[in-house]
Amino acid sequence: MAKEKGSRLIANNKKAYHDYFIEEKYEAGIALHGTEVKSLRMGKCSIKESFIRIEQDEVYIYGMHISPYEKGNIFNKDPLRVRKLLMHRFEIRRLQAKIAEKGYTLVPLQVYFKNSLVKVEIGLAKGKKLYDKRQDIAKKDQRREAQRDFKVKNLY
Numbered sequence: 001m002a003k004e005k006g007s008r009l010i011a012n013n014k015k016a017y018h019d020y021f022i023e024e025k026y027e028a029g030i031a032l033h034g035t036e037v038k039s040l041r042m043g044k045c046s047i048k049e050s051f052i053r054i055e056q057d058e059v060y061i062y063g064m065h066i067s068p069y070e071k072g073n074i075f076n077k078d079p080l081r082v083r084k085l086l087m088h089r090f091e092i093r094r095l096q097a098k099i100a101e102k103g104y105t106l107v108p109l110q111v112y113f114k115n116s117l118v119k120v121e122i123g124l125a126k127g128k129k130l131y132d133k134r135q136d137i138a139k140k141d142q143r144r145e146a147q148r149d150f151k152v153k154n155l156y
């Protein structure tokens with residue numbers, strides 16, 4: 001089979017950007033079974049409620065929902081099973097050191113195809129307080145209002 005070039009987004013986690021300050025981003029592969037890949041090609045994936053943990057020097061993603069493949073019958077796996085993420089050991093150690101600090105966590109940001117391989121973008125995140133969220137919403141409103149004014153002025 002010919003490999004497709006470029007990358008194609010499967011799932012995005014907008015809630016992570018609302019709830020956390022993303023300080024660093026990492027790319028990781030996912031250990032999947034055949035029918036899961038076919039389901040991902042159809043775009044059936046959700047990472048809204050998922051989170052990432054490091055256990056015994058290995059990275060796992062919990063709560064990632066990949067819908068069962070319709071034509072997969074007995075070969076389908078549990079949609080919410082724990083999946084192993086594939087990263088270099090030095091990256092895992094660096095992440096462990098950062099997570100040991102107070103307030104840091106790992107969140108999945110997006111799932112995408114990169115040259116026919118399924119990848120997850122992981123964010124090293126620090127939680128936002130309520131007032132930080134309010135400030136972000138206020139900035140978005142100001143930006144939207146400015147764009148609206150600019151658009152109105154350019155029509156005349």
